[in-house]
Structures are given as C-alpha cells and as structure tokens.
Amino acid sequence: MTTTPELSREQxxxxxxxxxxxxxxxxxxxxxxxITRERVRQIIAKVGGTNAEESRKKRAADREALVQDSYRAFLFSYEELARHMARRGCTRVDAINRLESLYPGINIELAEDALRSSDIVFDSSQTDDIFSKEAVAAGIWYLLGSDLGLPPDREWAAVHLELSLMSELRGALEAAEVTPDDVATILGVIGAAQKHxxxxxxASITAQRYHRLRGELIPGLGLVSRKGSNAWPPTGQTLMKRFGSWNDALEAMGIGTTRQGRPKGLVKFTREDYDNAVRNYCSAARAANTKAxxxxxxxWARAERAEGRERPSIAAVRGIYGSWSNAVRSVQE
Incomplete structure (x- = not known):
C-alpha cells in the first residue's frame, strides 16, 4: 500500500x-x-462538494477531447490511404500492419483506435484469404451431395478431383480436428455430387437450402473454429462474394440454376438504385455521427418506404453485393 507524507487534516x-x-x-x-473508499467519499463530499464532481467531469471531458484530437490528427494523415486499402479488401489488422511496415514511427494503439472510431469499412471475412476459389466452391458440391443423400464415391473422387483441392481441404479439415474417415467421406460426397x-x-441447390444444411451438418463434423465461426463449408455470403451471385457460382460450377428474368436479383431495382440507396444511407449515418x-x-430503408420512397431491403442489398461490408466499400470508391 502506498502511503503519503504526514499532512495536516486540512492538507x-x-x-x-x-x-x-x-x-x-x-x-x-x-x-x-x-482509509476506506467510503470515508474518502464522505470527506470529498464535505470538503469539495459539487465543485469536485464538476471538476472531475470537466477534466474527464478534456482528456476525451485530447483523445478525439489525436484520432482526428491520425486520420488527417492516413484516412485516405486507409480507405484505399479497405476498398482493396484489407482487414483492419492488415491495414495497420501495412502502415507499421511503411511508417515505422506510427503509434499502433492509436492507429487501431482511430480506425475503429472511423466510418471506414474493412473486410471482416477471412475466408477469402484462407481458401482457394475451388475450395469455396467445393462447399456447394458437398452440401448438394448431402442434400441428395448421395453415398460417397471415393473412386470417382480419386480420378477426377484435383489433387491440390484434395490436399487443401484435407489440411483444413484435419486442422479443425475432423477425423481422417470423415475427411474421406466429405471428399467422396464431393465426388459423388460432381458425378451426379x-x-x-x-440437379441444383438454392442458397436458402445451402444455408439450412450448413447449419445442420457441420456441427456434427466439428467444423467450428475456436472463435465460434464456421470455416468450411463457407457461408452463402462468402460464396456470393467470390462469384458475384449465387446463380453465378452455380453456373461457374456447371450446376443448374433457377435464374429467371434479369440477373442477380435486379427485378425491381437497377444497380444504380442499389448504389444510391447504400450511398444515401451512409451519408445519413455520417450526418448523424453513427456508424453505417x-x-x-x-x-433507414423501412423509414424511407414509410415515406413513400422505395428502397431495396437489406436482404436484397446483401444478395447484390455479397455482404454489407462489400456494399459500403463499393460506394466508397
């Protein structure tokens, strides 16, 4: 316990x-x-009264103002560069690591806090960096085969699956502590689906069915990371991000689609309508000093529609851009 020099009671x-x-x-x-904290409180209330409390609040506000000033100073120097990195798909951690490498004197803690306080939308999905496009697509093959109840076809897989894909999935699944037998079964089901x-x-599978099956099947295989997010098979949003849309992913893989009419869900709104809606909302969020x-x-879209201004739903926006982060980044460009 730290003690203080002998003082008079008044001092x-x-x-x-x-x-x-x-x-x-x-x-x-x-x-x-x-002395106890309660005794300190009593003394301060008696001697300092409201002046002490007001002074405390003022000094806290002054300290917060200094923090905000430091954020603004950092963003004045690096905001445009950070936005450019975000548009290129960098995560916040990636952006900070790049800044640290190129600007050695940068304060990393300040950079983290300043970027977090800004309205810059960084990529929060790591799946793109972890898996190849072929491995991402393999998630559809696996869940399609599971949906059809196909037994594993290991012979077809041995002949037709790319060795690089098999090695990538095997490494990822074994790292997630999936048993070798289950790995072989998954690869066999992928092969069976391709043959089918x-x-x-x-034969086809909808995005909704994929999402439902993913939630049902992967817990049984233990395909859940320690952070609680499922790595493989990837989410439907990740698939749409990689391929452009769900139907585009199916077409790229040679799977039948239910595409009708205008592509990528542009039935009621044009792409310009989507861009304008996201851009207008982001402007409103900035004006209100809130994050988008x-x-x-x-x-916001519900309120707009209530006023007679048609706006795409959040589900439609995700379907067009692949994710909300992608939508915001696209209008930042």
Whole structure:
C-alpha cells in the first residue's frame, strides 16, 4: 500500500479533493491514506462538494477531447490511404500492419483506435484469404451431395478431383480436428455430387437450402473454429462474394440454376438504385455521427418506404453485393 507524507487534516482533505477531481478512484485515494473508499467519499463530499464532481467531469471531458484530437490528427494523415486499402479488401489488422511496415514511427494503439472510431469499412471475412476459389466452391458440391443423400464415391473422387483441392481441404479439415474417415467421406460426397450433376444436369441447390444444411451438418463434423465461426463449408455470403451471385457460382460450377428474368436479383431495382440507396444511407449515418451498419440500413430503408420512397431491403442489398461490408466499400470508391 502506498502511503503519503504526514499532512495536516486540512492538507489531507484538500489533496483528496484534488486527486479525485483529477480522475483518481476512491479506492486508490483511500489506499494511499489508509482509509476506506467510503470515508474518502464522505470527506470529498464535505470538503469539495459539487465543485469536485464538476471538476472531475470537466477534466474527464478534456482528456476525451485530447483523445478525439489525436484520432482526428491520425486520420488527417492516413484516412485516405486507409480507405484505399479497405476498398482493396484489407482487414483492419492488415491495414495497420501495412502502415507499421511503411511508417515505422506510427503509434499502433492509436492507429487501431482511430480506425475503429472511423466510418471506414474493412473486410471482416477471412475466408477469402484462407481458401482457394475451388475450395469455396467445393462447399456447394458437398452440401448438394448431402442434400441428395448421395453415398460417397471415393473412386470417382480419386480420378477426377484435383489433387491440390484434395490436399487443401484435407489440411483444413484435419486442422479443425475432423477425423481422417470423415475427411474421406466429405471428399467422396464431393465426388459423388460432381458425378451426379454430370448425369443429371437439372440437379441444383438454392442458397436458402445451402444455408439450412450448413447449419445442420457441420456441427456434427466439428467444423467450428475456436472463435465460434464456421470455416468450411463457407457461408452463402462468402460464396456470393467470390462469384458475384449465387446463380453465378452455380453456373461457374456447371450446376443448374433457377435464374429467371434479369440477373442477380435486379427485378425491381437497377444497380444504380442499389448504389444510391447504400450511398444515401451512409451519408445519413455520417450526418448523424453513427456508424453505417446493416441494422441501421434496415431501419433507414423501412423509414424511407414509410415515406413513400422505395428502397431495396437489406436482404436484397446483401444478395447484390455479397455482404454489407462489400456494399459500403463499393460506394466508397
């Protein structure tokens, strides 16, 4: 316990008031004087009264203002560069690592806090960096085969699956502690699905069905990362991000689609309508000094429609861009 030099009662009480006003806690003050926090509170209330509390709040506000000034100074120097990196698909961590490498004197803690406080939308999905496009597509093959109840066809897989794909999936699945037998079964089902589509071109799977099956099947295989997010098979949003849309992914793989009419869901709105809606919402969020979130867009779009201004739903926006982060990044360009 830290003690203080011998002081008169008046000096001690004045010191308590000063330290409290400067932001120190009641516990810390009490420990240094060898008294309880409640006794410190009583002394401060008696000696300092409302002046001590007001001074404490003012100094806290001054400190917060200094923090915000440091954020603004950092963003003045690096915001445009950070936005450019975000548009290129960098995560916040990637952006900070790049800045640290190229600007050695940068304060990493300040960079993290300043970028987090900004409205810059960085990529939060790591799946693109982890898996190849072929491995991402293999998630559809696996869940299509599972949906059809196909037994594993290891012979077809051994002959037709690319060795690089088999090695990539095997490494990822074994790292997730999937058993070798289950890995072999998954690869066999992927092979069976590919063979089935060759023989039955009309076979297909919807994005909704994929999402439902993914939630049902992967827990049983233990395909959940320690952070709680499922790595493989990837989410439907990741698939749409990689291929452009769900139907584009199916077409690229040679799987039948249910595409009708105009592509990528542009039935009611044009792509310009989507861009304008996201851009207008982001402008409204900045004006309100709030972050542009998918929940915020949903509430904003509902309010707009209530006023007679048609806006795409958040589900439609995700379908067009692949994810909310992609939507915001696209209008930042």
């Amino acid at each position: 001690r009480d004045a010191a308590m008031v000063e330290r409290y006003a400067d932001g120190e806690t009641l516990d810390a003050i009490g420990q240094s004087f060898g 589509v060759e023989e039955n071109p009309s 979130t998918n929940a915020g867009y949903d509430a």
